[in-house]
Amino acid sequence: MDLAFTQDEEDFRRRLRAWLADTLPKLPDRPHPADWPGRRAYDCGWQRMLHDAGYAGLHWPEDAGGQGATPTQHLIFLEETERAGAPYVGAGFVGLLHAGPTIAAEGTPEQRARWLPPILRGDEVWCQGFSEPDAGSDLASLRTRAVRDGDAYVVSGSKIWTSHAEIADWCELLVRTAPVNADTPKHRGISWLAMPMDAPGVTVRPLRTLAGTAEFAEVFLDEVRVPVTHRVGEENDGWRVTMVTLSFERGTAFVGEVVACRRVLEALARTAKANGRWDDAVLRRRLGRLAAECAALWRLTQWNVSEAQRTGGVPGVGGSVFKLRFSQVRQELYDAAAEVLGADALDAGQEWVADRLSSLSYTIAAGTSQIQRNIVAERILGLPKGR
Amino acid sequence: MDFQLTDDQRALRTGVRELLERCFPRTRLRAMVDMADGDGAERGAGLDRALWRGLGAAGLFALRVPESAGGVGLGLPEAVLAFEEAGRALLPGPLVATELTAGLSVPGALAAGEWAADAVRGEAVVTALDEGDALDERDAPVKEDALVEHLASADAVLVLGPTAVEVIAAEAVARSAEPIRSVDPATPLHRTAPYRTARCRTAQRRTAPERARPPVVPPGASEALGLAARLRREAALLTAAQQLGSACRTVELAVDHAKRRTQFGRPIGAFQAVQHLCAQMLVRAESARSVVYAAAVTEDPGDIAAAKLLADEAAVRNARDCLQVHGGMGFTWEADVHLHLKRAWVRAGQWQSAAAAEEELAAGLLSTVETCL
Numbered sequence: 001m002d003l004a005f006t007q008d009e010e011d012f013r014r015r016l017r018a019w020l021a022d023t024l025p026k027l028p029d030r031p032h033p034a035d036w037p038g039r040r041a042y043d044c045g046w047q048r049m050l051h052d053a054g055y056a057g058l059h060w061p062e063d064a065g066g067q068g069a070t071p072t073q074h075l076i077f078l079e080e081t082e083r084a085g086a087p088y089v090g091a092g093f094v095g096l097l098h099a100g101p102t103i104a105a106e107g108t109p110e111q112r113a114r115w116l117p118p119i120l121r122g123d124e125v126w127c128q129g130f131s132e133p134d135a136g137s138d139l140a141s142l143r144t145r146a147v148r149d150g151d152a153y154v155v156s157g158s159k160i161w162t163s164h165a166e167i168a169d170w171c172e173l174l175v176r177t178a179p180v181n182a183d184t185p186k187h188r189g190i191s192w193l194a195m196p197m198d199a200p201g202v203t204v205r206p207l208r209t210l211a212g213t214a215e216f217a218e219v220f221l222d223e224v225r226v227p228v229t230h231r232v233g234e235e236n237d238g239w240r241v242t243m244v245t246l247s248f249e250r251g252t253a254f255v256g257e258v259v260a261c262r263r264v265l266e267a268l269a270r271t272a273k274a275n276g277r278w279d280d281a282v283l284r285r286r287l288g289r290l291a292a293e294c295a296a297l298w299r300l301t302q303w304n305v306s307e308a309q310r311t312g313g314v315p316g317v318g319g320s321v322f323k324l325r326f327s328q329v330r331q332e333l334y335d336a337a338a339e340v341l342g343a344d345a346l347d348a349g350q351e352w353v354a355d356r357l358s359s360l361s362y363t364i365a366a367g368t369s370q371i372q373r374n375i376v377a378e379r380i381l382g383l384p385k386g387r
Numbered sequence: 388m389d390f391q392l393t394d395d396q397r398a399l400r401t402g403v404r405e406l407l408e409r410c411f412p413r414t415r416l417r418a419m420v421d422m423a424d425g426d427g428a429e430r431g432a433g434l435d436r437a438l439w440r441g442l443g444a445a446g447l448f449a450l451r452v453p454e455s456a457g458g459v460g461l462g463l464p465e466a467v468l469a470f471e472e473a474g475r476a477l478l479p480g481p482l483v484a485t486e487l488t489a490g491l492s493v494p495g496a497l498a499a500g501e502w503a504a505d506a507v508r509g510e511a512v513v514t515a516l517d518e519g520d521a522l523d524e525r526d527a528p529v530k531e532d533a534l535v536e537h538l539a540s541a542d543a544v545l546v547l548g549p550t551a552v553e554v555i556a557a558e559a560v561a562r563s564a565e566p567i568r569s570v571d572p573a574t575p576l577h578r579t580a581p582y583r584t585a586r587c588r589t590a591q592r593r594t595a596p597e598r599a600r601p602p603v604v605p606p607g608a609s610e611a612l613g614l615a616a617r618l619r620r621e622a623a624l625l626t627a628a629q630q631l632g633s634a635c636r637t638v639e640l641a642v643d644h645a646k647r648r649t650q651f652g653r654p655i656g657a658f659q660a661v662q663h664l665c666a667q668m669l670v671r672a673e674s675a676r677s678v679v680y681a682a683a684v685t686e687d688p689g690d691i692a693a694a695k696l697l698a699d700e701a702a703v704r705n706a707r708d709c710l711q712v713h714g715g716m717g718f719t720w721e722a723d724v725h726l727h728l729k730r731a732w733v734r735a736g737q738w739q740s741a742a743a744a745e746e747e748l749a750a751g752l753l754s755t756v757e758t759c760l
Contacts (some may be wrong), residue, residue, distance in 0.1 A: 001389075001390055001391070001392060001393070001396065001464050001680055001683070001684050002388065002389050002390070002684070003388055003390060003684045003685060004388065005388050006388075009388065072388045075388075265752060266752050266753075268752075269749065269752035269753050270753065273753060284745075284746070284749045285742065285745035285746065285749060286745075287749050287752060288744070288745030288746060288747070288748035288749030288750075288751075288752070289696065289745050289748070291689070291693065291748040291749065292678070292692070292693035292696045292697055292744070292748055293674075293697075295678050295681075295689070295690060295693040296674040296675070296677055296678040296693065296697055297674075299390075299677035299678050299680070299681040300673065300674060300677040302388065302390045302677075302681070303390050303391075303677050303680075305388075305390075306388060306389050306390040306391050307390075307391060309389070310391055318673070321669065321670050321673045324666070324667075325670055325674055370659075370663070372666075373662060373663040373666035373667065374659065374662060374663075374666075376665075376666035376669055376670065377656075377662035377663065377665055377666045380669060381638070381642045381665055381666070381669060382642070382646075383642060383645055383646065383654075383656035383657070383661075383662050383665060384646065384653070384654050384656050384657040385657065386657045386658065386659045386662055
């Protein structure tokens with residue numbers, strides 16, 4: 001057990017800090033959350049800056065255009081950018097953290113050359129077409145059908161909870177290419193396609209979240225033609241292709257937010273000190289307990305990252321443990337904040353109220369807490385499969 | 388950064404687990420518990436001296452003692468791994484106090500260390516009296532009373548006062564202590580009153596009874612302040628490590644039971660309600676593990692407070708959930724679940740309480756200049 005960083009890692013941190021200190025003041029103002037084109041331009045501009053400075057696709061393999069950084073360097077990157085208040089990955093999320101790594105791992109040389117460089121440069125934005133109205137956490141129940149017609153698949157169906165759909169150029173789309181029958185498990189007939197969002201037959205309808213903003217959308221697919229060459233991995237093998245990268249999502253996707261939790265907690269403590277609530281021992285102890293939770297989340301992250309480093313890349317099952325704890329703590333943090341801030345808790349104009357509202361999705365998105373508990377029970381603890 | 392265990396650390400953990408399976412199997416735990424199950428003032432089993440010497444000979448108390456002083460020369464992370472195993476096996480006895488006292492045996496570092504040298508070898512049973520680190524206006528410890536485990540079996544007591552670290556003969560403390568009916572049948576407890584204890588200690592020094600040996604650090608010595616603080620932190624961490632071991636063990640007990648026990652024609656582990664109890668137990672244990680191990684590496688007071696807080700919670704809550712998974716069987720004397728829960732309660736009350744840990748962590752939020760996650 002060694003939490004010290006190597007000289008290389010320290011050098012990397014120092015260079016990154018210096019670059020952030022130099023670069024962040026030059027950023028334009030952040031666009032209003034409802035301004036989607038503005039958000040796309042802002043996020044892609046930031047990605048371009050990272051690209052030009054040699055930080056794009058940090059943890060991607062070098063032969064995919066990435067920097068081949070170790071998981072620890074990636075951890076340092078996420079930690080330092082969050083600490084410095086740098087922009088969040090934003091619109092680049094699916095491309096950089098999911099679709100890109102999937103194509104890097106499973107794509108042909110042609111596919112990698114076509115799709116990876118624009119993701120890294122911030123030229124193209126991806127969205128994720130996994131969830132469906134009748135298949136949420138039960139992803140394998142998806143029904144969107146793709147029927148082969150010559151050199152194309154003809155895709156019909158609909159997707160939901162698709163973040164960034166309005167501004168995306170591409171969609172990583174899971175489709176059913178073989179019918180479900182008694183002989184084959186339902187996850188065996190799924191394929192992974194890269195679908196252009198401007199193809200005829202694609203309709204995007206934004207959904208309003210409980211926070212009042214449009215963060216995701218419904219996507220309707222009416223006989224959309226997707227070239228067979230846009231299939232990543234074998235036909236009917238899309239489930240495995242997807243699982244390769246879903247574990248990445250649970251491994252390090254929330255690093256920045258753990259750092260943010262600690263920052264929010266410290267700000268809350270200072271606010272409580274200033275407004276007198278700090279004298280309430282119950283509230284004070286509650287904040288102290290949250291500090292312990294934040295420490296544990298950070299150490300769990302370090303544990304998962306160093307395990308990934310040792311096993312050669314893919315984070316282990318610790319991701320589900322982390323996500324369960326993180327999503328809960330994040331919500332508890334904002335509940336405590338409401339108590340510290342009193343009347344401000346009801347002022348929807350406050351930025352942290354928006355954060356509080358958006359944290360409500362954490363126990364649902366990327367696999368509900370209930371599904372995560374099933375995963376932990378069945379895959380880690382080896383309990384018999386439930387029904 | 389490589390937060391994973393080294394091969395040597397894994398080997399150490401396996402070695403300690405095998406040692407404990409050999410010298411303290413479940414049958415021995417149960418025999419001890421049943422022996423203690425009588426009533427009377429001295430409820431609670433006496434400590435098994437042969438077992439204690441065996442643990443000493445195997446190096447359990449000497450892990451952190453330098454090789455030059457007859458120890459193994461390892462660090463706090465290794466001690467934490469060993470104590471995690473001790474917690475897993477519900478190994479009884481004042482393990483933490485004896486280990487800390489053994490650590491005071493470094494030659495030349497302290498005035499006298501005969502108890503310490505004996506502790507290293509498992510020849511002395513040393514328990515602890517934590518008087519807290521707060522003083523009132525008369526310079527007396529604020530803590531109203533304190534519980535001392537295994538006092539009747541102990542040779543010596545490591546006393547951590549607000550300004551002093553002492554190792555004194557057990558009789559000196561026993562004179563002013565009263566046994567209570569300990570909730571944990573394997574951990575007999577005495578209640579002490581600090582003022583009386585302090586008077587007894589003064590008397591003991593004046594009369595210098597033949598068997599009493601000099602204190603390790605005389606009260607009031609300036610270095611004692613730092614030493615007391617360090618020993619308190621290490622005590623909290625080693626206690627947290629035992630809680631972690633217990634928390635992990637109850638996950639295993641619950642999962643084993645859930646796989647074997649059938650109801651309505653299926654193993655109860657196939658029911659989502661049971662699965663989710665077990666999953667939450669693992670999440671608690673792994674969260675505690677991450678911060679206990681980190682604290683062992685950093686020795687940072689905040690990390691240690693977080694470790695004690697989350698490990699206490701993991702041990703207590705996991706034992707309760709384990710009991711729930713066991714259903715009616717969990718409520719019986721025969722199942723081991725209650726032993727884990729009762730020991731977890733005892734340990735949660737030792738060293739840093741939840742309230743103290745939360746206050747320390749809260750204070751840390753205000754003192755942070757730069758985010759130091």
